[in-house]
Amino acid sequence: AQKVTQAQTEISVVEKEDVTLDCVYETRDTTYYLFWYKQPPSGELVFLIRRNSFDEQNEISGRYSWNFQKSTSSFNFTITASQVVDSAVYFCALSGHPTGGFKTIFGAGTRLFVKA
């Protein structure tokens, strides 16, 4: 079975602090994709990153960075110098195949509050 665990329910930081959102996954598939999505108060899902299981290189995009560690089945997301606009719910997700049937399974989400 596939599972995504985001143990942090809510995180509150002060602007300019760095914050790391944790994501641990479980899958029996050897081919899978990991995602991070942002859901601002308006409700739409904003795609942030997709990483396939064969690419363990860490990635940096502006203030965002991702650390993929297959050995610990983790795909953590770090926001550096956080801003108020980063306040949102962040979802980690997993899509595996063939066992997973291309279904995307979401974690419970981490609600991030960035205070000015």
Next chain:
Amino acid sequence: GAVVSQHPSRVICKSGTSVKIECRSLDFQATTMFWYRQFPKQSLMLMATSNEGSKATYEQGVEKDKFLINHASLTLSTLTVTSAHPEDSSFYICSARDPTGVDEKLFFGSGTQLSVL
């Protein structure tokens, strides 16, 4: 980039009526679309997988007669909430899979907020 259009974005209806939500892939052919439901402050729960030209596959606990899914073309899937009741009020989101290429491409609609009075 690829776009998935979901319509309507918000709907308010009376209890007992049926509501149809459309999900369109605008610039790619989606052989598979997924429908999710999200209760307030909760995660997205997969309801069903919709494959073009065949019956949808529903997740355990999802009533197929309540949530009718039709995927009649490669660019359109619809979710109809039949005889809606207040407990069906929720945020519904579709996603569409672009099967071309070697990389997994999955794109989400902007969601539909359903409120049943």
